[in-house]
Amino acid sequence: MYDVIIIGAGPAGLTSALYLKRANKKVLVLEAKSYGGQIVNANRIENYPGIELISGFDFATNLYNQVKKLDTEIRYEMVLRIEEDKTVVTNKDKYQTKSIIIATGAENRKLNIKKEDYFVGKGVSYCATCDGNFYKNKMVAVNGGGNTAIEDALYLADIAKEVYLIHRRDEFRAEDKLIAELKKKKNVTFILNATIISLNGKKRIESITINNNNKKQTLKVDGLFIAVGQEPKNEIFNNIVDLDDKGYIISLDGVHTKASHVYVAGDARVKGLRQLTTAVSDGSIAAVTAIKELNSKD
Ligand code: NAP
Numbered sequence: 001m002y003d004v005i006i007i008g009a010g011p012a013g014l015t016s017a018l019y020l021k022r023a024n025k026k027v028l029v030l031e032a033k034s035y036g037g038q039i040v041n042a043n044r045i046e047n048y049p050g051i052e053l054i055s056g057f058d059f060a061t062n063l064y065n066q067v068k069k070l071d072t073e074i075r076y077e078m079v080l081r082i083e084e085d086k087t088v089v090t091n092k093d094k095y096q097t098k099s100i101i102i103a104t105g106a107e108n109r110k111l112n113i114k115k116e117d118y119f120v121g122k123g124v125s126y127c128a129t130c131d132g133n134f135y136k137n138k139m140v141a142v143n144g145g146g147n148t149a150i151e152d153a154l155y156l157a158d159i160a161k162e163v164y165l166i167h168r169r170d171e172f173r174a175e176d177k178l179i180a181e182l183k184k185k186k187n188v189t190f191i192l193n194a195t196i197i198s199l200n201g202k203k204r205i206e207s208i209t210i211n212n213n214n215k216k217q218t219l220k221v222d223g224l225f226i227a228v229g230q231e232p233k234n235e236i237f238n239n240i241v242d243l244d245d246k247g248y249i250i251s252l253d254g255v256h257t258k259a260s261h262v263y264v265a266g267d268a269r270v271k272g273l274r275q276l277t278t279a280v281s282d283g284s285i286a287a288v289t290a291i292k293e294l295n296s297k298d
Helices: 011-022 039-043 056-068 128-135 147-157 176-185 276-297
Strands: 004-005 027-030 073-076 079-083 087-090 093-102 107-108 139-143 160-168 186-190 194-200 207-212 215-220 221-227 231-232 263-265
Touching: 004 276, 011 027, 011 039, 011 056, 011 128, 011 276, 027 093, 039 056, 039 107, 039 128, 039 207, 039 276, 128 147, 128 221, 139 147, 139 215, 147 160, 147 176, 147 221, 160 194, 176 186, 176 221, 194 215
Parallel strands: 004 027, 004 093, 027 073, 093 263, 139 160, 139 221, 160 186
Antiparallel strands: 079 087, 087 093, 107 231, 194 207, 207 215
């Protein structure tokens, strides 16, 4: 019997693990893919207090190593469901626990246009830092107007021949500082009030057609980086927690769910600001709350 099972090894889940292991709790972290969550895709983190500049991959790896040094048990299994008695069922096994922290984060939102899935790995990517190097001196487009899209475009501008930054509005969610930096790049063209309507090509993507201010335009590109935000993946938990209309877990105080000893941390929950800072904050609060409530239960 575990004290706490943490679902998700992103910044929120790993931070919970760090606090719980330091409090000598029996912990299991379950992760479906690989450690680090979305932050692994961030080329540069410049707004984490106390760290001037670090890559998302380095941040995640440092945190992972810190947690592993505490002999934390991390298993790469996909959670299928949580049963009423807090049995966590994965694709490989079943685990009993006294409490659970759901820290499943969110995954890349798709454009949901024809051939998007077919072109993944053939020109379509959701991670510039992972795939950017394939586009040396090539033409690429980035779609989105948030921090991820602008950071992706900045990263790609130093690799690719030209970068089109396509955004559906003429205002950005991204920080002004990043936009100002991108505007300085000579090989970046901003295409605003524009949406992608088709992906064209046979074996690989060859061009994209956009609706540019109500005019159809086709751009030759070798790669398209889609950075249009994230979506949660919490449907499997809806037997024990409440979800909002977008699928985020509802927590009235930001840590408890409606089920006792089931907590939520990080991007998976309804919240106003999804950042690395708020993810690690959630992770620590969830862990300390679980510890307190475990101790009062024992
Ligand atoms: P985001 O801030 O949600 O931005 C998503 C962007 O995609 C928005 O510009 C949105 O347009 C656009 N979009 C959404 N759906 C679309 C669709 N179907 N078609 C076309 N465009 C669409 O997502 P994000 O940039 O991935 O950032 C997620 C969170 O992580 C944010 O809180 C961000 O600040 C944070 N983040 C932080 C850092 C950092 O601190 N270094 C780095 C990366 C991300 P509208 O604006 O019109 O809605």
